Amino acid sequence: MTFETKLKQWTTLGLGTVLMTGALAGCSEPATPSNETPAEVAQPDSAETPVTSAAEPAAVVGEGESGMGGEGEGGEGEGGVSIEAAYTDPVVYKSAVAVAMAHVLAARDAFAEGEKEAAAEMYAHPVSEVLFDMEPVFQAQGVADFTDLFTDTSAAVFADESQDQINARTDAILKALDAAAIKAPATDKSEGYVSARVVADQINRASAMYRAALETDRYEPYLDGYGFYQTAEKKFTENEAVIKADNADGAAAIRRALTALSSAYPTALRPDPMTGDTSAISVANSEVLLTLSE
Structure with missing residues (x-):
């Protein structure tokens, strides 16, 4: 399906304009493109450029979840992922898949809480x-296009489908994302090495988004961060054994960070007041990055 055909479909749902401008309210504003060279090791809660090698988790830029606004230096997409690196680096590739998954998990749980528009x-x-x-x-890795699953589910929310129906659609998206992740580029790094850095990327994003959410009364930054936290928890649970076998200290640091984030993101609804310990979250995030650095 061509971009033009998809856009026509989205326009009938009222989504065409916002998708073209990247202005959907469900996510924070993208950051301004940067010409700086990526750091050798991502900094905790940083505003540096996104991951470009398997040695570092992707960093988050500024207030938003994005790494680069649009196509930046080195071909970074809006989601803070180096597209060029994704062709060969499984950490970058799987981090991109995880970013999509984070939105889906947040959407499902927001819908369950009655936040239909945000979902x-x-x-x-x-x-x-x-x-x-x-x-x-994805084409280079033999992954068939599955974007219609996302837009169809968005339309289903507006069509007043039930929670069970939305859950079934969500499960189909998650299955497609898992299938895409399996086709990540080959590497000589261990499964635990790759998995730990994908989880660390999600933790770093969740940590940065919590700080961003504290600076505004908008719902969306909190919901973004909630999705990143949920994805980090999900991916760590699925891969804890191999991560621990590869780096026991890294696994322990990840668990501490997830514990800190669990208090900051108790539900998909933004708490009032927000009482997460930002210092503890930042310290835990730093420990994860340090234990995984080489």
């Missing part, structure tokens, strides 16, 4: 933020 937008947003940029990479 619909969160289901649709990964298409413009990550999947368009990653499309040629």
